[in-house]
Amino acid sequence: MPPKQPSGPGTCLKSRSPVVWTGETVDFLESDENEMIREMVRDFAESVLAPTAESRDHEQRPPVEEWQAFLELGLQGVTIPDAYGGAKLNDIAEAIIVEELARVDPSFAVMFCVHVGLCAMTINLHGTEEQKQAYLPRLAAGEVGAYSLSEAGAGTDAAAMGCRAKLSDDGTHYLLNGEKMWVTNGVQAGIYVLFAKDVDHPDFGVKKHGGTTAFIVEQAFEGLTVGKKEDKLGIRSSDTCTLVLEDCKVPVANVLKGAGNGFPIAMNALDNSRIGIAAQALGIAQGAYEAALKYAHERETFGKPIVAHQMITAYLSDMATQIDAARLLVYRAAWAKEHHYEAGGPRHSKEASMAKLFAGDTAMWVTERAIQVLGGYGYTKEFPVERFFRDAKITQIYEGTQEVQRLVIARALR
Numbered sequence: 001m002p003p004k005q006p007s008g009p010g011t012c013l014k015s016r017s018p019v020v021w022t023g024e025t026v027d028f029l030e031s032d033e034n035e036m037i038r039e040m041v042r043d044f045a046e047s048v049l050a051p052t053a054e055s056r057d058h059e060q061r062p063p064v065e066e067w068q069a070f071l072e073l074g075l076q077g078v079t080i081p082d083a084y085g086g087a088k089l090n091d092i093a094e095a096i097i098v099e100e101l102a103r104v105d106p107s108f109a110v111m112f113c114v115h116v117g118l119c120a121m122t123i124n125l126h127g128t129e130e131q132k133q134a135y136l137p138r139l140a141a142g143e144v145g146a147y148s149l150s151e152a153g154a155g156t157d158a159a160a161m162g163c164r165a166k167l168s169d170d171g172t173h174y175l176l177n178g179e180k181m182w183v184t185n186g187v188q189a190g191i192y193v194l195f196a197k198d199v200d201h202p203d204f205g206v207k208k209h210g211g212t213t214a215f216i217v218e219q220a221f222e223g224l225t226v227g228k229k230e231d232k233l234g235i236r237s238s239d240t241c242t243l244v245l246e247d248c249k250v251p252v253a254n255v256l257k258g259a260g261n262g263f264p265i266a267m268n269a270l271d272n273s274r275i276g277i278a279a280q281a282l283g284i285a286q287g288a289y290e291a292a293l294k295y296a297h298e299r300e301t302f303g304k305p306i307v308a309h310q311m312i313t314a315y316l317s318d319m320a321t322q323i324d325a326a327r328l329l330v331y332r333a334a335w336a337k338e339h340h341y342e343a344g345g346p347r348h349s350k351e352a353s354m355a356k357l358f359a360g361d362t363a364m365w366v367t368e369r370a371i372q373v374l375g376g377y378g379y380t381k382e383f384p385v386e387r388f389f390r391d392a393k394i395t396q397i398y399e400g401t402q403e404v405q406r407l408v409i410a411r412a413l414r
């Protein structure tokens, strides 16, 4: 029997029977509020992002006007409390937003993810009252945020970073020197959470990550230059660049949680944003699957739609199953972050890494199968599946490679 038309995302979650997880009851039922958010974002993605996604990908053009249109939905502040001008939502809602954006335009999804997750959420979780008052309203109003940890010689081995920070003689500011790499939103952002090592910190040179300090840096700060923009295989409408720091002057007041306390902040930010990238991978897989299913109903060979051929049906069934499994892991990780970690409980590192590992592999596998279902057409730019295929690959690399996710999971198993 051929499968029915797309059942729509989230249908596996509509069951009234809650999912039991490690002795606790986790109710993944999609609330009316989250369902409304899904519909609103889907409508935005299909009406505003879809018409330009292909050309922006081709031209490597960031979604500048699209971001302005997105601000009208008021979702750029979903990780920012109301007191700072945001509109804080539950964590599953945040994942749903990323998923729906990525279903149409994975580049826009990662732009959103980094803005709300790595930048705004990190300042909200680790900032002082003054820092929150200074920066969160700007991010809530739509000024783009970014995060800058990696360097040419420090990606997976984040603690090996070479950027250095030195306190000025009068003790009012730091001077930052070095070059950061792979900065998503780096060109467009006004505000970065950026990491460098304080050379005067007692742990510097003692512990491997000793002296690592998190700074809130503005693009307008003296000594910061936006460097080379990368020419990428996928997510080509998302800008990725280097940042050059030459005596970049950052006020002491912009240090998050004190000098030398940056490494756990960097790791915590990644725990949080890995859920976002897992949701991006989920959305990519969903978009590719829907395109393949639609095509399979329309395309005929040997006198019948290809969806009626058992081999195609089997592919589609396996794709749908993998996607549902990925969705459960993504929502579980979002739930764990909100109900465990943010409630003062244990970290959600393992859940986030499992979601990212599985959803990233799912995105890669599903997009490859989608091209197979479309055959030669899937290999052309006439259909979006080749873009989804190229976009899927990065979800196995950034926010920690799949190898790093396995490392984090393995450490949590001990």
Ligand code: COS
Pocket (backbone or CB within 6 Å): 147, 148, 149, 150, 155, 156, 157, 158, 159, 182, 207, 208, 209, 263, 264, 265, 267, 268, 270, 271, 347, 349, 398, 399, 400, 401, 404, 407, 408
């Ligand atoms: N949350 C809070 N703190 C954490 C943490 C987490 N998830 N993970 C580790 N830490 C803390 C540890 O507790 C330790 O603190 P103490 O020195 O006080 O004991 C410190 O951070 C160092 O931890 P660890 O020894 O595990 O660090 P490693 O150098 O071994 O690095 C990995 C561990 C590989 C997991 C880490 O470097 C990593 O995640 N790398 C990938 C980075 C990445 O994702 N880059 C892409 C970014 S996109 S720009």
